[in-house]
Amino acid sequence: MPMTTSVTNPSAETSVKATCPDCGDVELTLADLLLRVCMDDGSGAYSFTCPGCGLRVSKTAEPVVVEVLLASDVTFEAWCLPAEMNERPGGPRITHDDVLEFHLQLQDAEWFARLAATVNL
Numbered sequence: 001m002p003m004t005t006s007v008t009n010p011s012a013e014t015s016v017k018a019t020c021p022d023c024g025d026v027e028l029t030l031a032d033l034l035l036r037v038c039m040d041d042g043s044g045a046y047s048f049t050c051p052g053c054g055l056r057v058s059k060t061a062e063p064v065v066v067e068v069l070l071a072s073d074v075t076f077e078a079w080c081l082p083a084e085m086n087e088r089p090g091g092p093r094i095t096h097d098d099v100l101e102f103h104l105q106l107q108d109a110e111w112f113a114r115l116a117a118t119v120n121l
Protein backbone atom coordinates (compact mmCIF):
# COMPACT_ATOMS: atom_id res chain seq x y z
CA MET A 1 0.00 0.00 0.00
CA PRO A 2 1.50 3.38 -0.89
CA MET A 3 2.26 5.78 1.93
CA THR A 4 -0.45 8.42 1.83
CA THR A 5 0.63 10.53 4.80
CA SER A 6 3.67 12.78 4.90
CA VAL A 7 4.93 14.41 8.09
CA THR A 8 8.00 16.60 8.14
CA ASN A 9 7.93 18.44 11.49
CA PRO A 10 5.93 16.42 14.00
CA SER A 11 3.84 18.42 16.48
CA ALA A 12 0.09 18.55 17.10
CA GLU A 13 -0.17 21.60 14.80
CA THR A 14 1.77 19.98 11.98
CA SER A 15 -0.12 19.84 8.73
CA VAL A 16 -0.62 16.35 7.38
CA LYS A 17 -1.79 15.35 3.94
CA ALA A 18 -3.90 12.19 3.89
CA THR A 19 -6.16 10.59 1.33
CA CYS A 20 -9.88 9.94 1.66
CA PRO A 21 -11.17 7.29 -0.77
CA ASP A 22 -14.06 9.60 -1.75
CA CYS A 23 -12.55 13.10 -1.50
CA GLY A 24 -8.91 12.48 -2.45
CA ASP A 25 -6.16 14.42 -0.68
CA VAL A 26 -7.25 16.28 2.45
CA GLU A 27 -5.35 18.48 4.90
CA LEU A 28 -5.30 17.47 8.56
CA THR A 29 -3.21 18.11 11.64
CA LEU A 30 -1.53 15.43 13.72
CA ALA A 31 -4.20 16.09 16.37
CA ASP A 32 -6.78 14.76 13.88
CA LEU A 33 -5.07 11.37 13.63
CA LEU A 34 -5.43 8.29 15.79
CA LEU A 35 -2.56 5.82 15.52
CA ARG A 36 -3.18 2.20 16.52
CA VAL A 37 -0.33 -0.27 16.82
CA CYS A 38 -0.66 -4.00 17.42
CA MET A 39 1.71 -4.99 20.24
CA ASP A 40 1.87 -8.59 18.96
CA ASP A 41 3.00 -8.09 15.37
CA GLY A 42 3.94 -4.39 15.30
CA SER A 43 1.49 -3.58 12.50
CA GLY A 44 0.08 -0.08 12.55
CA ALA A 45 -2.85 1.85 11.20
CA TYR A 46 -4.03 5.41 11.46
CA SER A 47 -7.50 6.81 11.17
CA PHE A 48 -9.10 10.20 10.84
CA THR A 49 -12.47 11.77 10.20
CA CYS A 50 -12.43 13.21 6.69
CA PRO A 51 -13.04 16.98 6.82
CA GLY A 52 -14.69 16.76 3.40
CA CYS A 53 -17.31 14.03 3.80
CA GLY A 54 -17.22 13.25 7.54
CA LEU A 55 -16.50 9.56 7.04
CA ARG A 56 -14.01 7.79 9.29
CA VAL A 57 -11.05 6.68 7.17
CA SER A 58 -8.56 4.04 8.27
CA LYS A 59 -5.27 3.32 6.52
CA THR A 60 -2.44 0.90 7.04
CA ALA A 61 0.62 2.68 8.39
CA GLU A 62 3.99 1.53 7.09
CA PRO A 63 6.66 1.08 9.79
CA VAL A 64 8.36 4.38 8.91
CA VAL A 65 5.03 6.23 9.27
CA VAL A 66 4.40 4.54 12.62
CA GLU A 67 7.87 5.62 13.77
CA VAL A 68 7.34 9.25 12.77
CA LEU A 69 3.86 9.41 14.27
CA LEU A 70 5.02 7.82 17.54
CA ALA A 71 7.66 10.57 17.80
CA SER A 72 4.94 13.23 17.51
CA ASP A 73 1.96 14.27 19.62
CA VAL A 74 -0.42 11.97 17.79
CA THR A 75 -3.04 10.13 19.84
CA PHE A 76 -1.85 6.56 20.22
CA GLU A 77 -3.61 3.33 21.10
CA ALA A 78 -1.89 0.01 21.64
CA TRP A 79 -3.85 -3.17 21.12
CA CYS A 80 -3.21 -6.91 21.26
CA LEU A 81 -4.51 -9.80 19.20
CA PRO A 82 -7.26 -11.80 20.93
CA ALA A 83 -5.85 -14.56 23.14
CA GLU A 84 -8.13 -17.02 21.34
CA MET A 85 -5.86 -16.77 18.28
CA ASN A 86 -3.22 -18.78 20.15
CA GLU A 87 -5.64 -21.47 21.28
CA ARG A 88 -5.57 -24.75 19.41
CA PRO A 89 -8.95 -26.45 19.20
CA GLY A 90 -9.16 -30.06 20.34
CA GLY A 91 -11.24 -32.89 18.94
CA PRO A 92 -11.88 -34.01 15.40
CA ARG A 93 -12.19 -31.64 12.47
CA ILE A 94 -15.64 -30.40 11.55
CA THR A 95 -16.88 -32.26 8.44
CA HIS A 96 -19.47 -31.38 5.81
CA ASP A 97 -21.79 -33.93 7.49
CA ASP A 98 -21.39 -32.04 10.79
CA VAL A 99 -22.34 -28.77 9.08
CA LEU A 100 -25.36 -30.41 7.44
CA GLU A 101 -26.46 -31.91 10.77
CA PHE A 102 -26.08 -28.50 12.45
CA HIS A 103 -28.16 -26.91 9.68
CA LEU A 104 -30.90 -29.49 10.23
CA GLN A 105 -30.80 -28.91 13.99
CA LEU A 106 -31.34 -25.18 13.41
CA GLN A 107 -34.67 -25.91 11.67
CA ASP A 108 -36.22 -26.75 15.05
CA ALA A 109 -37.23 -23.77 17.21
CA GLU A 110 -35.92 -25.57 20.32
CA TRP A 111 -32.36 -25.83 18.98
CA PHE A 112 -30.89 -23.32 21.38
CA ALA A 113 -32.45 -24.92 24.47
CA ARG A 114 -31.03 -28.31 23.41
CA LEU A 115 -27.60 -26.75 22.85
CA ALA A 116 -27.64 -24.91 26.17
CA ALA A 117 -28.53 -28.16 27.98
CA THR A 118 -25.26 -29.70 26.77
CA VAL A 119 -23.07 -26.94 28.26
CA ASN A 120 -22.02 -26.77 31.89
CA LEU A 121 -21.90 -23.14 33.00
Ligand SMILES: [Zn+2]
Pocket residue numbers: 020021022023024050051052053054055
Ligand atom coordinates in the same frame (compact mmCIF):
# COMPACT_ATOMS: atom_id res chain seq x y z
ZN1 LIG B 1 -13.93 12.27 2.42
